[in-house]
Amino acid sequence: MARVVVITSGKGGVGKTTSCASIGTALAMQGFRTVLIDFDVGLRNLDLVMGCERRVVYDLINVLSGEANLSQALIKDKRVDGLYMLPASQTRDKDALTTEGVEQIINELKDDFDYILCDSPAGIERGAIMAMYFAEAAVVVTNPEVSSVRDSDRIIGLLDSRTRMAEEGKPVSAQLLITRYDPERVEHADMMSVQDIEEILAIPLVGVVPESDAVLRASNKGTPVVHDKESDAGQAYLDTTARFLGEERPMRFLEVERKGFLSRMFGGR
Amino acid sequence: MALNVSGQQAAFQFKGGALTVTTLEFFTADVGYIERELEQQTRRAPAFFSHTPVVLAFERLSGDEIVSLELISAVCKRSGLMPIAVRCAQDAIKQSAWALGLGWFPPQSEKRLQEVSKSRELSVKPARIVRNPVRSGQQIYARDSDLIVVGSVNEGAEIIADGNVHIWGSLRGKAIAGAQGNLDARIFCQQFKAELVSIAGVFQTFEKEEWPENETVTEIGLDGDNLIIR
Numbered sequence: 001m002a003r004v005v006v007i008t009s010g011k012g013g014v015g016k017t018t019s020c021a022s023i024g025t026a027l028a029m030q031g032f033r034t035v036l037i038d039f040d041v042g043l044r045n046l047d048l049v050m051g052c053e054r055r056v057v058y059d060l061i062n063v064l065s066g067e068a069n070l071s072q073a074l075i076k077d078k079r080v081d082g083l084y085m086l087p088a089s090q091t092r093d094k095d096a097l098t099t100e101g102v103e104q105i106i107n108e109l110k111d112d113f114d115y116i117l118c119d120s121p122a123g124i125e126r127g128a129i130m131a132m133y134f135a136e137a138a139v140v141v142t143n144p145e146v147s148s149v150r151d152s153d154r155i156i157g158l159l160d161s162r163t164r165m166a167e168e169g170k171p172v173s174a175q176l177l178i179t180r181y182d183p184e185r186v187e188h189a190d191m192m193s194v195q196d197i198e199e200i201l202a203i204p205l206v207g208v209v210p211e212s213d214a215v216l217r218a219s220n221k222g223t224p225v226v227h228d229k230e231s232d233a234g235q236a237y238l239d240t241t242a243r244f245l246g247e248e249r250p251m252r253f254l255e256v257e258r259k260g261f262l263s264r265m266f267g268g269r
Numbered sequence: 270m271a272l273n274v275s276g277q278q279a280a281f282q283f284k285g286g287a288l289t290v291t292t293l294e295f296f297t298a299d300v301g302y303i304e305r306e307l308e309q310q311t312r313r314a315p316a317f318f319s320h321t322p323v324v325l326a327f328e329r330l331s332g333d334e335i336v337s338l339e340l341i342s343a344v345c346k347r348s349g350l351m352p353i354a355v356r357c358a359q360d361a362i363k364q365s366a367w368a369l370g371l372g373w374f375p376p377q378s379e380k381r382l383q384e385v386s387k388s389r390e391l392s393v394k395p396a397r398i399v400r401n402p403v404r405s406g407q408q409i410y411a412r413d414s415d416l417i418v419v420g421s422v423n424e425g426a427e428i429i430a431d432g433n434v435h436i437w438g439s440l441r442g443k444a445i446a447g448a449q450g451n452l453d454a455r456i457f458c459q460q461f462k463a464e465l466v467s468i469a470g471v472f473q474t475f476e477k478e479e480w481p482e483n484e485t486v487t488e489i490g491l492d493g494d495n496l497i498i499r
Contacts, residue, residue, distance in 0.1 A: 146424075150423075153425070154425065157405065158406075200441070
């Protein structure tokens with residue numbers, strides 16, 4: 001039976017889709033059959049980050065309205081076995097999502113997969129609520145800045161009240177993923193520290209992904225950054241996924257890298 | 270209000286009221302036994318027994334016990350007590366009470382006793398307790414009671430109580446105590462980083478620079494029209 005996980009944040013542009021693509025890919029690499037659902041109806045992005053935008057024929061809304069069946073809409077990833085995605089519609093809007101329709105799709109997917117990752121749109125409107133409603137677990141993506149932290153706080157509150165689990169009196173297990181972390185700017189007090197964010201949001205930390213050029217490079221190429229195993233961000237997502245699966249790993253990329261004499265002489269940044 | 274048609278001073282006035290009266294509750298109808306115990310008690314506290322009006326209560330006795338009210342009343346009078354009425358369910362006792370010029374009260378039923386104790390418990394309304402952090406966009410109201418938050422109140426969250434507000438973590442959002450106008454209401458928190466606090470309608474907003482420097486337990490109360498933060 002699959003575990004339904006929502007990747008959410010409240011604020012836009014913090015790295016939900018990037019995180020969804022990378023965590024999903026890493027789960028599939030570990031041998032778990034994984035499907036990613038893009039709930040950002042009208043502004044779909046996950047297909048771009050996964051590099052399968054040219055293979056989108058049918059989408060989530062087509063399946064919901066009975067114009068296509070699930071197997072026609074699911075797109076198989078070319079790089080990793082057991083990884084699929086269900087794209088959002090670009091031409092419709094979020095009002096096309098119905099609770100019953102989404103439930104039916106998720107139930108159908110549950111038989112076939114180990115993990116169902118729901119990529120939430122920004123905001124707290126219908127799309128975001130639909131993405132979280134059936135989730136048993138949540139990864140809350142937050143940037144180290146006050147507005148992102150406040151929006152995440154709001155989203156955690158909604159996870160505790162607007163999900164089916166909450167309605168049944170059970171907690172949704174929410175974990176914190178901090179992205180775009182820049183230790184140097186934290187040191188200069190331009191950015192909130194991991195401790196500050198943890199204190200405010202009061203949910204367990206599952207990972208810290210450093211600010212990295214590799215992320216933008218990977219998005220533009222349509223290859224989830226976790227494939228770039230040399231990059232700090234790629235490694236951070238592998239760590240994050242391992243922790244998500246219950247493994248204990250120390251947090252990395254929290255300290256400023258002290259550049260040695262040679263790298264200061266010959267390049268670096 | 271007394272109806273005074275003639276313009277004369279009224280001769281009297283009936284007033285209802287609850288007086289505190291000592292009740293003498295009997296566990297036995299044995300007059301000899303009662304007399305011996307009363308004598309002992311009289312010797313111990315003679316002042317208490319002199320001319321103290323008492324209600325003689327017989328509810329604790331089983332219904333078929335024969336009570337000689339006349340003798341019991343006489344025994345009480347000898348000890349200095351002044352029986353004014355009886356309280357019982359038995360019709361026989363009621364009749365002899367009236368014959369002796371004593372008043373009669375209906376028995377206090379178990380149910381009524383329970384109701385009294387229940388209503389007494391409810392007069393102190395328990396505090397509302399919130400175990401999770403109060404998050405941005407959430408609003409919690411503790412009607413007619415205190416509010417205890419075992420966690421922090423985050424930015425953009427709002428907590429309101431008619432009584433006091435206790436926060437075991439940091440107060441980063443808004444806290445309102447004494448929402449119905451209780452001037453003595455207070456707000457307590459472990460760390461004060463509030464956006465706004467209000468007590469009985471007197472409120473103040475805060476910029477970052479206005480927070481107390483020492484990050485320790487903070488109490489907010491009202492002194493006249495001013496909020497006192499310490």
